[in-house]
Amino acid sequence: MSMFHEINTPLRTIMTPGPVEVDPRVLRAMSTPILGQFDPAFTQLMNETMEMLRDVFQTKNQWAFPIDGTSRSGLEAVLCSVIKQGDKVLIPIYGRFGHLLTEIAERNGAEIHIIECEWGEVFEQEVIIEEMKRVQPDVLAIVHGETSTGCMQPLDQIGPACRELDVLCIVDAVATIGGTDVKVDEWQLDAVIGGTQKCLSVPSGMAPITYNDRVEQVVAARKKVERGISTEADQKDVLNPIRSNYFDLSQLQDYWGPRRLNHHTEATSMLYALREGVRIVLQEGLEERFARHRFHEKALIEGVKAMGLELFNDVPWKLPMVTCVKIPDGVDGESVRMMLLHQFGIEIASSFGPLHGKIWRIGTMGYSCRKENILFVLAALEAVLLRHQVKVQAGNALQAALNVYESKNIVVKS
Amino acid sequence: MSMFHEINTPLRTIMTPGPVEVDPRVLRAMSTPILGQFDPAFTQLMNETMEMLRDVFQTKNQWAFPIDGTSRSGLEAVLCSVIKQGDKVLIPIYGRFGHLLTEIAERNGAEIHIIECEWGEVFEQEVIIEEMKRVQPDVLAIVHGETSTGCMQPLDQIGPACRELDVLCIVDAVATIGGTDVKVDEWQLDAVIGGTQKCLSVPSGMAPITYNDRVEQVVAARKKVERGISTEADQKDVLNPIRSNYFDLSQLQDYWGPRRLNHHTEATSMLYALREGVRIVLQEGLEERFARHRFHEKALIEGVKAMGLELFNDVPWKLPMVTCVKIPDGVDGESVRMMLLHQFGIEIASSFGPLHGKIWRIGTMGYSCRKENILFVLAALEAVLLRHQVKVQAGNALQAALNVYESKNIVVKS
Known part of the structure; x- marks a missing residue:
């Protein structure tokens, strides 16, 4: 048997672009004894977290909840729930995390179109809009804050252009959420993924996301209720079902929504951490x-x-x-x-x-x-x-x- | 702005089949200030956790590490990394979680074969072995402990039969790991997925898995290094690439192994929790x-x-x-x-x-x-x-x- 001592870590000053130091109040929240996932005391905490996440995302979207995984799990949940085989996805790349979007979209069967600029630059919004007109993609996936280069892509014109051209606008705001404006509604972003381990100062392990009705419609059309808990009314043939069970937003909605249909077992302590993290953000303003x-x-x-x-x-x-x-x-x-x-x-x-x-x-x-x-x-x-x-x-x-x-x-x- | 009070939960006596009460020592471990993911002090904790996981799984497998997500993320990581489009997967079902295996395997393009018995029963091992001979599947996926019915499927003959018939044997031991024998090596199981929120008394949010060389070979053949961090030597055309980035075991190996290639940001506090949980298991014996x-x-x-x-x-x-x-x-x-x-x-x-x-x-x-x-x-x-x-x-x-x-x-x- 390999036996080790209790955890006894050095205390660091963490000045990286994430993970960063966790707020001590968040660390304390995580040591709260847990509750069962369907305990009313717990589902209330889930609902409160959703409500506060909406404020942090500056949105009135119904759906704002965490994916139980690290930041890229949020990216994958949104991309794999939205992208159908053969969908055209346009990805402007200005650093490493644009490549990650390509990687995920490609594995989900997308026809990828990329435009690239030098690392250290960002795109004129008009350039992206023109490229959308040319490519006519189903989805635009783009990074808001690129930690690999320290650059931030303006989005305020891109969102409205996506709406006009009927393109779904999916934004990686992992690095920016809670640290600078991410105006989901005002910029007309359709789905946005945040990160916990950066400006929210919560440990890595959850990925808060939000999305609007336009995304929900796409997801609803691909909806399948899980075998073993479905009723007869749930059984139907679905064209282009979502390829992942874990990341299936249509199932996650039923879990986070009033139906409370069993999916995973919510990561209790991380939910406590996220709730405390967003509470602190709103408390500060x-x-x-x-x-x-x-x-x-x-x-x-x-x-x-x-x-x-x-x-x-x-x-x-x-x-x-x-x-x-x-x-x-x-x-x-x-x-x-x-x-x-x-x-x-x-x-x-x-x-x-x-x-x-x-x-x-x-x-x-x-x-x-x-x-x-x-x-x-x-x-x-x-x-x-x-x-x-x-x-x-x-x-x-x-x-x-x-x-x-x-x-x-x-x-x-x- | 929606503002809520600090977390103030009732203390419950949790006697469900999970999530269960978290050991107070695990709760305390989670309040440890975090480390960066490549801090040598942290990678040492990762290595120690792998070493202790091997003991809990009773295996000498090189690979034993957690997936950053709830238990079903571990199931999906193994199934989607192993199953190629059209692979035959045999799933004996004796409760709800057998259906979940079907659900995940189906979404990953498997040709599914199921045998079912009444809820409350398990299979004679010989029945499963005969069915394997008939169906000649690539993969057998089976639940060890079915919490929905309170039954446990014997596996000691099934593993060796899989080896003989050249079938990969993938076992959901989410409910059993840390509570009863899961003899990965002795029973010749190829990949096993455990859960944290049950007998390990760690919160939900990680899924420890282990797998052997037979699985590693399948995964290696489908390996792709992520764009944005790959070197030229990494670039090659891959037949049947793994459909998920988040759950790609070949990439996760590079992250958990000596190459330490950046993938996700490890869920620091959950890793502390898991390390403390398995430490307590081994301390008890x-x-x-x-x-x-x-x-x-x-x-x-x-x-x-x-x-x-x-x-x-x-x-x-x-x-x-x-x-x-x-x-x-x-x-x-x-x-x-x-x-x-x-x-x-x-x-x-x-x-x-x-x-x-x-x-x-x-x-x-x-x-x-x-x-x-x-x-x-x-x-x-x-x-x-x-x-x-x-x-x-x-x-x-x-x-x-x-x-x-x-x-x-x-x-x-x-």
Whole structure:
């Protein structure tokens, strides 16, 4: 028998683009003794979570609930419930997670059309709209905040264009939900997938999604009730049934809706975590929370620049919660990251594909996005770079960040 | 904005066939601050969890790790990674969860062959083996412990027969893992899926699985590395690629194995919970734990019988951790369940399909399987039945259960 000790982890300062530090109130919520899934005390918590999720998504959609899995489970649930074999799916790609959408859509039998731009850029919305007119896809799938490049794609014109061209608009807002505006209704997005482990500061393991009537109609046409619990009225032949049982939104609706038809066993403790996470978001206030993310971002950026480093994503379309720093010539980026981790207990990220070895990515998301963390990561990065023989002007970074912090008369509540 | 109070749940005595009460040590483990997914401190916890899972599954398989989702996510991950379009899959059905296997296999393009027996029965192993010879399936998918009927299917002859007939043997051990023997290697089972929210007393939200080289070969032939992180060497045309990205075992192996290729973001807190849960199982000892389940089962059964009630599953193939009680004629089973919940805070279960309204199901799983709970549920059931004008001999149930408990000279450590 292999026996191990109880969990005894080091306490890290997590400044990656996710997973980030979990709010201590969320950690406490998870230690609540569980309830049965059909206990009225539990279904009430499910309903409350749906209601709060609607506010976080800024939507009046009936359907707003989590998929029990990590963020990409939410992407797959929406894509596999919507995409039928041979459907045309247009995917504009500006980083790694666009490729993930391609990967999932392709496995679900889609005819994929992609347009790509260089990593670090985003698309003019008009370019995407023109491509939609040309391709006439059934679905547009697009990333809102691309953590691999630190860029954010404007969507406010794309949603309405999709409506006009009768294209379903599916948006990966895993990185942005709870950290910056994701205006589901105003932008006319048909389905949006959020993530827990980023700006919501809830552990990975659930994927909150929302979708509107247009998506529900597509899903309803493919609906099958599970054998073993179906009634005769439920039995019918279905064209293009959804290929997954676990991710079948039509079944999940019956579980989250008033029919409460048994599907999976809801992940109780993660539901507690998500409920507490979105409660904290609404308690802080969406506007206030987004402003907090921008404020700490500014302190970080000023500090990084004062150190003499360059940003990779110093652009109008910068993702506010991910700051990408160019690795100075001749510096081993991984060695810097390892020293940050081993000497300071700070985690920052590298990147993928064409940006691997070129940039560091510093996340300022949710509970990790607070003053002490920004100041500590700047101090540590300066010290580690000096240790790597990089000529940085010692002391400037913290002074620049403090200037930002002191520019507000109030002490910022972290 | 919809604002709600902090979580403030009633404390229940959960005596269903899952989800059951979570061990308090597991609840505490979940409140541990998280680590990044590639933090060496975290990957070590992942490796330790794999090692302990192997012991719980009684296997030397290299692969033993959780799928990040509820139990049925584990079923779907294995089935969709193994089943190719048109594969013949034989599914013996003796309750609801056999139908679920059919549902998942069918959606993955399988040609389904089923044999059924009445709910409450199991199959003679020879019957299944003969059917395999006739059908010559690629895969046999079967439930080990059927919670809907409280029956357990013997598998010790089926595994070796599958090996001989070159059939992959996939077993749903969601209800049995950690509560009774699941001898993966000795019974020659090729892939086995366990559940967390039953005998492991971990919340729902992860599905530990294990599989051997025979399964790995099938999966490897369908392997595709994800776009956006693949190298040129990874790019090749694949016949019959796996239809899901989230459930692609070939990608999950690369994530859980030494290559540590990014896939999802591991559900950190659930991994802490699972690690603590399997640690507790091994600390207790498999044999001791299985004996404890049988011992409390005996006390419950004696108590139920002494009350004058009949068991539905008083058979040699009874599932030790689920006791099914026939609802006496003229009694509204749901009214009894509701009174147990509202007056005593005790949850027991009804059943599905042909057994709905016919039986109650009382679970004795994991942390819920302890003396206080058994005695409380017997006392409460007696009182509630008296309240429903059922002529039970007051007091007998607890005396019978106490006889069992006193038959051991030692006080049973619950």
